[in-house]
Amino acid sequence: MLVLGIETSCDETGIALYHGEQGLLTHTLYSQIDIHTPYGGVVPELASRDHIRKVTPLIAETLEKAGISKGQLDGIAYTAGPGLVGALLVGATIGRTLGWALNIPTIGVHHLEGHILAAFLEENPPAFPFVALLVSGGHTLLIEVKGIGQYRLLGETIDDAVGEAFDKTAKLLGLGYPGGAALSLLAKKGNPERFKFPRPMLDRPGLDFSFSGLKTCALRTVEKHGLDDQTRADIARAFQDAVVETLVTKCKRALREVNLSRLVIAGGVGANYALREALQNLDAYFPRLEFCTDNGAMIAYAGYMRLLMGQQDDLAIQVYPRWPFQSH
Ligand code: KG4
Ligand code: ZN
Numbered sequence: 001m002l003v004l005g006i007e008t009s010c011d012e013t014g015i016a017l018y019h020g021e022q023g024l025l026t027h028t029l030y031s032q033i034d035i036h037t038p039y040g041g042v043v044p045e046l047a048s049r050d051h052i053r054k055v056t057p058l059i060a061e062t063l064e065k066a067g068i069s070k071g072q073l074d075g076i077a078y079t080a081g082p083g084l085v086g087a088l089l090v091g092a093t094i095g096r097t098l099g100w101a102l103n104i105p106t107i108g109v110h111h112l113e114g115h116i117l118a119a120f121l122e123e124n125p126p127a128f129p130f131v132a133l134l135v136s137g138g139h140t141l142l143i144e145v146k147g148i149g150q151y152r153l154l155g156e157t158i159d160d161a162v163g164e165a166f167d168k169t170a171k172l173l174g175l176g177y178p179g180g181a182a183l184s185l186l187a188k189k190g191n192p193e194r195f196k197f198p199r200p201m202l203d204r205p206g207l208d209f210s211f212s213g214l215k216t217c218a219l220r221t222v223e224k225h226g227l228d229d230q231t232r233a234d235i236a237r238a239f240q241d242a243v244v245e246t247l248v249t250k251c252k253r254a255l256r257e258v259n260l261s262r263l264v265i266a267g268g269v270g271a272n273y274a275l276r277e278a279l280q281n282l283d284a285y286f287p288r289l290e291f292c293t294d295n296g297a298m299i300a301y302a303g304y305m306r307l308l309m310g311q312q313d314d315l316a317i318q319v320y321p322r323w324p325f326q327s328h
Contacts (some may be wrong), residue, residue: 001074003307004062004098005300006055008091009083009111010137011035011042013054014296015062018304024121025066027297029290030054033178040177048086055094062296073104075312077303080108081320082138088319096317105312107303112139112325114298115266117148117305118287121297126264126285131254133247135275136267137163137178141325142207142254145264148305151326154254155207162243162269165211169218169239173232183236184272190237191230195221197242199249207254214242240274248278255282268293 002025007014016027032050036042063070078095081088092108099106116132119125131154134141140157160168163180170179175186197217200210218235225231251263263284269275270292279286291297306312 001304001307002068002072003075003077003300003304004059004073004095005109005296005298005303006059006076006078006091006095007111007114007294007296007299008051008055008087009079009081010087010294011047012294013051013058014294014299015055015058016296016300017062017066017068018297018300020304020308024297024301025068026062027295027300028058028062028065029295030058037177040171042084044084044086047084048090051087051090055090059094059098070098070102073102075099075104075303075307076102076106077109077299077307078106079111079114079299080318081111081323083111083321085319085321088321089317092317092319096313096315100315105307107306107312108318109299109302109306110323110325111299112141113151114302116143116145116151116264117302118266118291118295118298119264119285121291121301122285122287124285126262129260130262130264130285131251131258131260132264132266133251133254133270134266135162135247135269137161137167137180139267139325140209140211142250143325144254144258144260148309153326154258155209155250157209157211159210159212160215162209162211162247163267165215165243166239166269168215169236172215172218172222173236174227180269181271184240184274186233187236187240187274189230190233190235192237192241194234195238197238199242199246202246202249207250207257209246209250211243214239240272244272244274244278247275251279251282266292
């Protein structure tokens with residue numbers, strides 16, 4: 001089965017082709033970052049309009065790169081939510097319409113399921129069951145995963161998502177948007193001894209997270225010590241150390257609680273080198289860096305698995321800007 005995947009939930013247009021036997025054939029990604037940077041965050045209407053401009057040329061480019069014609073497709077998968085409604089509608093409309101025109105099964109995929117299954121695109125994929133840590137710009141979740149569609153929420157953030165905390169702190173340090181990756185680079189030059197940020201909620205039982213306090217802590221530190229180059233690096237380091245230790249401790253706690261050893265990391269913050277290093281001696285699986293952040297490959301793969309299970313959507317173009325992540 002050959003599946004075309006379309007991701008347009010936020011500020012990246014991602015297109016990919018996944019083949020049941022041959023694996024990922026190719027994928028293409030167009031990032032809108034330059035469009036949103038002057039505004040310091042994603043502007044939804046600009047995102048939708050740019051997806052409209054890019055999605056069809058990118059589909060054509062992806063098919064051409066793989067030497068595939070539309071007629072060879074067996075299925076189509078698009079991100080149906082959660083995300084920005086206008087952005088989602090672009091991918092859903094093109095995906096659903098193309099599926100109808102080609103008369104092939106089409107399915108709307110949950111963006112977070114895509115992230116969680118991204119590790120299956122690697123050479124050494126995990127086996128079920130496992131605990132997934134999903135750390136993105138909008139979500140921070142610990143999930144017990146028994147199989148495709150068998151998800152149990154173990155813990156989540158009660159305020160900011162990890163990526164959001166990275167981005168807000170990065171902005172405070174003058175690193176632009178989205179600044180998670182830039183902050184983590186700056187942290188390499190930081191002195192780990194200078195500032196010690198709290199490890200939120202580690203002293204309490206449970207698997208929930210809270211990250212909004214860290215950003216406030218960074219703000220207080222800036223107010224007291226200023227923003228010279230070394231101080232910025234030291235704050236970045238203190239922030240990242242606190243986040244990583246909190247995440248690693250909660251992951252270990254979750255694994256103990258459900259009596260599992262395998263851990264799968266997913267989402268943009270999964271690209272963070274300090275987090276990857278800190279999880280080295282666990283039985284941890286990571287997608288390659290480019291599949292941690294949003295991409296079409298994970299949607300093509302998740303859609304392929306769903307279509308293989310015989311699922312498909314009807315002809316209605318449906319998106320779910322808010323879509324809780326449970327078994328579905
Ligand atoms: O999964 P993703 O591409 O989009 C969402 O679905 O949210 O995640 C984007 C988030 C942003 O907050 C970005 O700053 C963060 O992932 N991020 C990182 C790194 N690379 C991306 N955070 C920390 N370290 C990184 N290396
Ligand atoms: Zn995402």
